[in-house]
Amino acid sequence: MTKHQHTDSDMSGRRFFWVTVLNVVITIAEFVGGAVAGSLSLLSDAFHNLGDSLSIVISYFAHRISRKPQTETNTYGYRRAQIITALLNALALILVCAILVIEAVRRISHPEPINGTLMLTVAVIGLAANVISALLLSSGSKNNLNMRATYLHIMSDALSSVAIIIGGILIQIFNWTWVDPAVTIAVAIYIMYESAPIIKETIKILMEGAPTNLDFDAVKNDLLALPDVKGVHHLHAWLIDENNIIVSVHVNLSDMKISKAEVIYDQITKILKTKYGVCHVTIQAEASRGVNQDIIYDQGKDIP
The missing domain is CATH 1.20.1510.10 (Cation efflux protein transmembrane domain)
Structure with a gap:
């Protein structure tokens, strides 16, 4: 502190x-x-x-x-x-x-x-x-x-x-x-x-509600604008308190080394923190899995 x-x-x-x-x-x-x-x-x-x-x-x-x-x-x-x-x-x-x-x-x-x-x-x-x-x-x-x-x-x-x-x-x-x-x-x-x-x-x-001022479509477009990001899906956002937003997201990347993926992780984290006020980001990288799925997971099932 x-x-x-x-x-x-x-x-x-x-x-x-x-x-x-x-x-x-x-x-x-x-x-x-x-x-x-x-x-x-x-x-x-x-x-x-x-x-x-x-x-x-x-x-x-x-x-x-x-x-x-x-x-x-x-x-x-x-x-x-x-x-x-x-x-x-x-x-x-x-x-x-x-x-x-x-x-x-x-x-x-x-x-x-x-x-x-x-x-x-x-x-x-x-x-x-x-x-x-x-x-x-x-x-x-x-x-x-x-x-x-x-x-x-x-x-x-x-x-x-x-x-x-x-x-x-x-x-x-x-x-x-x-x-x-x-x-x-x-x-x-x-x-x-x-x-x-x-x-x-x-x-x-x-109830883990998403912040009302977080534009999911804008987030998706900003992340897709990054080099090597091919897809964005399964984004979850919730509030710890009235000031702290947590986000987890799946991103489809080109096949690459972990060291290179970390550079993209840093770019994603910077966008979410500086532009959208997110305090904590969890990113799951995937190659092709889920590339065509929606940014919000909704298939009549529980959270994956």
Whole structure:
């Protein structure tokens, strides 16, 4: 691991730590404030933050596990620990939101008195802490699904705080107690909507799905343009995580020495890595076998 990677990992670790501390503070404040004020949106956000705190801790350990080197039992390493965590975090968000919507509907039918002033004060504190947490995680969330899922937790909390602040103001001015559960429903729907793409992407990775930006026909044409490459078939591409693409491919070469074939191997590897962002390439050379077969293996059978 390079010095840059160590530094980046250490920074991510520190960010996870401080975000966890901030979430614990928010959780305690909202549990107490929600119970005293009688606010469902505050209590629901407190449960949400409690789940976030746990998910952030899990995300941190997944981040640490993903740094472990390859072993005989995990030859591609442990990067998918973060993918699994991202999936579990997103699923947990949807489950919590569904429960909150059910309770909010009940509250609309049976409204309860709410202390708008206390609700507003706690929500402002929560918003400040969430904004700081979001800033700590924003840079790492661009290229890391695990941090992106955690970042989504934080952003959803910030949105919840904004909605609760608006609700608190309306309750103070107009005594509209129905605003509290209505805010809960609106925020829950938004969180579920934002969680769906993470679930879709993580499942695709875990199912060995090919990256959407990899043009198989373009890859085939680029490889066929190389001298002595007569055919390209049985190309398999999959993602280890959201940033690392693995490719295996069969190529038909002219009959030649291994030393000469290695030169072509290097050319193929360079094309796949520089043009298509592939991090690991496995090449199987053949003379005439499979020369007329498609680039994607599909003969109604299992993977050869």
